[in-house]
Amino acid sequence: MQASLSLLLKLLIAFGLPFALLQVPTPSLPLGELTLVQHRLLAIFVMAALLWILEPVPVYATSLLIIVLELVMLSDQSLLLFRQPADATPLGQFIAYTDIFHAFASPIIMLFLGGFALAIAAAKFRLDTNLARVLLSPFGSQPRYIMLGLMLITAVFSMFMSNTATTVMMLALLVPVLATVPRDDNSIKALVLAIPVAANTGGIATPIGTPPNAIALQYLSDEHSISFLGWMAFGLPFVIVQLALAWWLLQRLFPTRHHTLALHLEGQFQRSWQAWVVYLTFGLTIVLWLTTAWHGMNAYVVALLPLTVFALTGIIGKEELKLFNWDVLWLVAGGIAIGMALDQTGLAGQLAHAIDYASLPSLLILILLSGLCWLMANFMSNTATANLLMPIGAAIATSVPSLAGAGGLTAMLIMLAFSASLGMVLPVSTPPNSLAYSTGLIDSRDMMKVGVLVGLSGLSVLYLAALMALSV
Structure with missing residues (x-):
């Protein structure tokens, strides 16, 4: 009742x-x-x-x-x-x-369809778990290096796959590792929290890693357009810095009493012709995304190639199509529709001028909007947050002289996209947080402590980068 x-x-x-x-x-x-x-x-x-x-x-x-x-x-x-x-x-x-x-057929939607196709095909032929097994082996048996390996692998997968799917996979991979650790050891909390932190952060590096990135790209066209590799030039260094800070932070907050952990990783790559099609298509798609300047196809066009190959070869059929995250596509489409309407009706411009931003310093404008974006993303979907703030941020960046003449639109939208992905304070903030919390091995206070510190450190890095960019 x-x-x-x-x-x-x-x-x-x-x-x-x-x-x-x-x-x-x-x-x-x-x-x-x-x-x-x-x-x-x-x-x-x-x-x-x-x-x-x-x-x-x-x-x-x-x-x-x-x-x-x-x-x-x-x-x-x-x-x-x-x-x-x-x-x-x-x-x-x-x-x-x-x-x-x-809005339902935007290039951004096509980009996500290609990403979903790659993720589902990789999971179907266990490319994801086998890669994780192979990549984690070199990190030895010391807890801090195992945690570093988990974070790096999770972040890399999150760049090209759903962060939710990545978290499910990595938490499953973590089960045999945790079985060797006493329940009262703090390293359990560190290892479990490392996965959602890396999953939330890793998606920042690529345009398809997380919906806020794709929403930002919707407003970066013509002379402001950014290629797949161009986005990574901003996103990847930020992710590396954030992962290093988070790794150090987790070790300090949750120190372990053990010097070694036993790893039991088994499995092997499949050898069927369909598995080889998945391996080759996965690798070729990533190469094409990174070399747009050489072949001329942008990321949206390339995204449809794996979907087509997998459909023609039967790797993705009717059952696999049902596994696509259609709810995410609808959510993004709604954001595209409202952003387009705000722009075409002129309402975005009027909302942007409701406050006299022209009288404020450029850096302060960026700080205020990105801080608001991070705060909102902790309490609601980061995609919904991006949907609400991106059109207003774009209107402000193009109407305030101090921003319009200094690459302000690109700086504004990238900062908003990054800030939305940094919202990870609560178990409900992101699906990876919810999945990690559902293990019962951490509590909300642990997550809040880590989320606040990682979020504030990320915002500090963003503001420092914005200060350096605007002063050039």
């Missing part, structure tokens, strides 16, 4: 406040005079934020609702009632309904 009342209250808040906002005269809003289309979009934006924060419905359902409401209320094929102004308020420019539908 109490759960039902809580759900009802959340729904009333999420839908009631935006409905009340629609009844407010536009001149009375702090944004100034809005068109009816902008006013409706603002209500949809507020509703999406509340639904993503409170989560009375699944986050992907909120994204689908955004797209439907835009089609019904804001598109050139909207309900006739919404195309007729009720008063003297200007109606505004409607959005082409095809532009809203394009």
